[in-house]
Amino acid sequence: MNTTFPATVLLAALAATTAYAQEPGSYGHELAYSDEFETSAYATTDGERLYRTHCAGCHMPDGSGAQGAGKYPALRENPNLEYAAYPVSLIVNGQQAMPAFGSMLNDEQIVALTAYIQENLGNGYEPDVTPQLVADTRPYEEAEESAEHQTEVAEDVTAQGNGGVIRHPIPNSDFPILQAVEIPADADLVYLSGTVPQVIDESAAADAPARFGDTAAQTVSTFESITAKLEMLGLDMGDVVKLQVYLVAPDGSDAMDFAGFMDGYVQFFGTEKQPNLPTRSVFEVAGLANPSWLVEIEAIAVRE
Amino acid sequence: MSTVTRRNLLGMIGTVAGSTAMYHAMAAMGHAQQSSYTGPIKLDGAPQGTKILILGAGLAGMTAALEMRAAGYEVEVLEFREKAGGRCWTLRGGDTYTELGGAVQNVDFAEGNYINPGPWRIPYHHHAVLDYCGRLGVQLEPFVQENYQAYLHRSDVNGGARQRVRDVKADYRGHVSELLSKAAEKGRLDDMVTEEDREILIESLRDFGGLTDAGEYKRGAESAELRGYDRWAGAGADGAPIPSDPVDRDEVLRSRYWEYLAANQITNHQATMFQPVGGMDSIARGFEREVGDLITYNAKVTALQQDENGVTVTWTPTEGGEQRTSTADYCVCTIPFSILSQIDHNLSSGISNAISEMPYNGSVKWGLEFKRRFWEQDDRIYGGVSFTDQAIGQISYPSTGYLSDGPGVLLGGYTWRGPESYKFNAMQPEERIEWALRMGEKIHPQYRDEYKTGVTVSWHKVPWVLGCSGLWNDRERDYADAIKVDNRVVCAGEHLSYLPAWQEGAILSSLDAIGRLHSKIVQG
Incomplete structure (x- = not known):
């Protein structure tokens, strides 16, 4: 059994065939099905796959972005992607209408995804993303720590x-x-x-x-x-x-x-x-x- | 104190029993409001010749247009699309929809069939929407949310075999009632209920859960009243009903089917729900009949500037052509923040922050047309919703045209936020439809043979809104700034309400905003 058969190939084949005939016994179809939509699929650390499933809908498969009443920025040939800090911050925390993906993806996944967009989509940058950068970009979870900080600022009468x-x-x-x-x-x-x-x-x-x-x-x-x-x-x-x-x-x-x-x-x-x-x-x-x-x-x- | 008025009675109840008790008492006396809608808005004394520019001809924008013109204002409306309604939208045969990325879908539904890609149901307590439907002559019919005959499906339970909502609901109620009844019988609840109340509790559980006189939930006449029969009551020699077997308690609990039951009970889904006859956009058309003459279509707003003299909005026709400007004394801006955050504006810093701090969530819907209404003919399901743990989430059957011949359209899936919405969003329409068929056929094996055509809308790819509805990063921090009248501009829409993604939120937000704007204009 070829368990590493890439899901991209299956999906591409699927997209090209509108009158798709179901073959319940077919291993290939079962793989594509379970691969894409069962819980395990969210655990992938394949940067390309993460891009394809989470980002490509708005930023488009080739990273060219889209324009309606507003726009989705192009990631293709985008100089802002030379350094990872910027894309990591957007992926973790979101910006404007873009939702945050920090709670949906773990550090390793965000590293893989960021490395993919730095290196591909016509960017060709040497990925400089690290798990530490992702961890440092995540917002403080502990409400207590945040509350403590707020008190500190409020009481700092000389500020x-x-x-x-x-x-x-x-x-x-x-x-x-x-x-x-x-x-x-x-x-x-x-x-x-x-x-x-x-x-x-x-x-x-x-x-x-x-x-x-x-x-x-x-x-x-x-x-x-x-x-x-x-x-x-x-x-x-x-x-x-x-x-x-x-x-x-x-x-x-x-x-x-x-x-x-x-x-x-x-x-x-x-x-x-x-x-x-x-x-x-x-x-x-x-x-x-x-x-x-x-x-x-x-x-x-x-x-x- | 010789007389007790209703008002001081409520005060006494509140003092003695706390606010929860007071709320229940108020509700019982008909006082607690289900909506902040208090009837048609009355805006008196609009200064002569004052002009209001309204951005967006969705329900919020058209509500503002209708009411402010009625108050005596001069009104102009700019709309990005070629028609009014915004997310209040219906797709029918002959319609063409092009999503971002360029994929074109030509809807091929049979005459009279439709799908509502946006809002699709109206709760009984959304008083403002219902009132405008009445005023605008929009005919309503019941929308069926809960259907005991619909299915529940989990891929990991019983080999993915579907269950009827009725069976699961009856078994869950029955087993929980039996447990509680037994605990009460054995005196386990004595520290919580008096002896007298214990007897009432046991009696009510027998009634509620379909228990036997001995307090058991098992196969028999009592349980069958709720969960149905192996052979249902009829006539003739074999007319006598044969009760069915409840599913074991541990299986009912572990199946987690009960997770779906609450979805039909929340206030926004309780009966009676409504839908406009012929499609949700009947509401848009109703408003458009009143205010269509005020609307400039195909106008893409690029800048919104205000100063002490007025408001200037720059826009370009979407089909091309020279940049234009519209000016007014005041502006009601219903442009979603997903778009407004990209428009050149000089609103003050508080509201600017709120505008740039609002992500828009994704949601995907499918309208699938089948050659015949097999769900009615084969499964005897008339309206309502089946739920599944697969990514499509649910299948909803049409609440209209029952038992008719010819093709029927059902809602083939409805995702709400989450990873599934992104995955579907990243697909081309035909691929999205293929997955909906694959998942749907696990519940309805007829799918492949009967499928005729379909259309799918992923809201992150809808060009005029870039998402389904606004989300707050920090509502507590931003809400007050976001809704305030900022000099000459006020924003409105579902995103600026506590009823996000509901049409009621859009209309209430608009009424609130224009009420405050009008006060400011009149009082100077």
Whole structure:
């Protein structure tokens, strides 16, 4: 008995024959029947089969999607599928009109399904999906844990709400950055490219450090540029929720000038005029694009 | 306190006995409402020249159109389809249906036969739907839900042999009654019932369960009254009835057939149920007769924008052509959230969240036409539903045209959410029909010989709604935001009710929404 006869072949044959004659004794038909609709069928870990039975109805067998009064997005040649985090999140939790499949499929099945759509349907990506990613994407089941979290947020009297954004300072510390920040789902995130210092001394030679100033001066001019960029977007420094700061050690020094950076930083964050703090990371790097630059800063702001 | 009015009597009952007792008392006095429908809505004092734009000509949209025009508003309706009704829909011979993915089905039913792919039955307590049927001249007839002669089938019980609903129901009732009666006789319930009540209980169980005077459920005149006979009563020499044998208690319990019995008892399925004569879309046609002149068909809405001056809706004709705009002072939007979530709108954040947090469930139905009504002629089943543990879920026989010659159409399956709906959804129509025949013939061996033609609708593939009905990810969080009048726009439909997927939910939601919108307009 060929117990591995693929169900796809049977179904394809079946679909092609409208006037299908029943042959109760036929092993092939029995297999297709029990295979597709009895409980065991839901346990398959074959990614293609999971796609065919769960996804293909709306996204279509070739992943081309469909268009009616609204549309089903195409999964075919879809750059959003290069990294698994996005499709796994949609499969587990659903999105808009798409129902969640998290309760219908186990971690292994979701891994197989995600790997299938990353690799096939004209995508050709190397699957990067893992069971751990799926497990981490699943929502907290324990209501208690969730309730506990809610209480914590509610009792955190120092947390600042700014129309939905919740800023959590570092407990028992006045260091002027946040420990965490929560962004509501309806807010827009705005990513600024890395911003670099402005020339503050035109007369200095092109490669002279004085042309841009020391770390403190470069920090100030960089944040002034960021302020201007945000303004053009209708935002201000108070909307910044995250900074990544790259510092180069000044000539003759064997480490970045962190204190110099902080001197500039505190003129823009946690002031009376602009009390909001962001989350932040600071890195020392070997060099930046211009040998005179000591500072480059990336900012993420939120529009509510 | 010399006089006891009904109202303070209820208060006393509530105080003394708790709210459950009060509810029962209220119901007994005819006070507890089965529907929030309180009769035709009265909207007075519409400001002269105020225009309402209604998106969607389903039951919610057409209810709004009918009532708001009657109130004196200027009304315009935009509808995606070529006809009104939305999910209130009937397929007949000569109809063509193209699902997403492009599969075309040409319905080949005989004259007069039909299937309702969407709503198909109306409970007696859906007062709003019934009232509009009356007002719109939609003729109703009984819809048979529970049929004792229909079948129950489980693939894993008795080698998949079908059982009559009557037999299973009688045996379950009989055995449970016998157990309880014996427990009471032996004094096992004495800590729960008084001695006097114990005797009443035992007497009632004898009556309820078809037990003998000795309290036993077994073959005999009493049980046969409920479960039927090996030879039913007739006349002539062999006219005397011969009782049938009940199935053993352990078998009845383990079969789990009883899981199907409750489906016929829930309030939404209790007798009397109704259906419109000739198909559910008789209701759509009834509304369309009243408000059809207000509707622009084949209009695909692409944007909904509001500001302090009014509402602007952008749409394109589905057959192609230039983008158009419609403007109004206010808007009632009945577009399903599965679609609205993809439309460019500037509704406020609360309702936007609700719109983008509503998955739509899948559901699949089949209309199968057979050369003759073998279920009536061979099985003596007239209307009602047979249940099976197979993926098709159920088979429902037509509640009309009994004993007629010629082809008949039955509902060959009805799945509701779950993995089966996705599997069927992923199939082409002919493949879906093949499976319905395969599963159906386990219950009715006549299927293959008698099959004539069929049509199947999988709601995730229906172009104008992309699903069967709206589901809430978090109703407690989103409901209030979703139903509120958002400046100049209010949303309505089955998805915004506690009666999802029922037409009553669509109409009640619409009446509630336009009532609040009207108040806001009048009060400024």
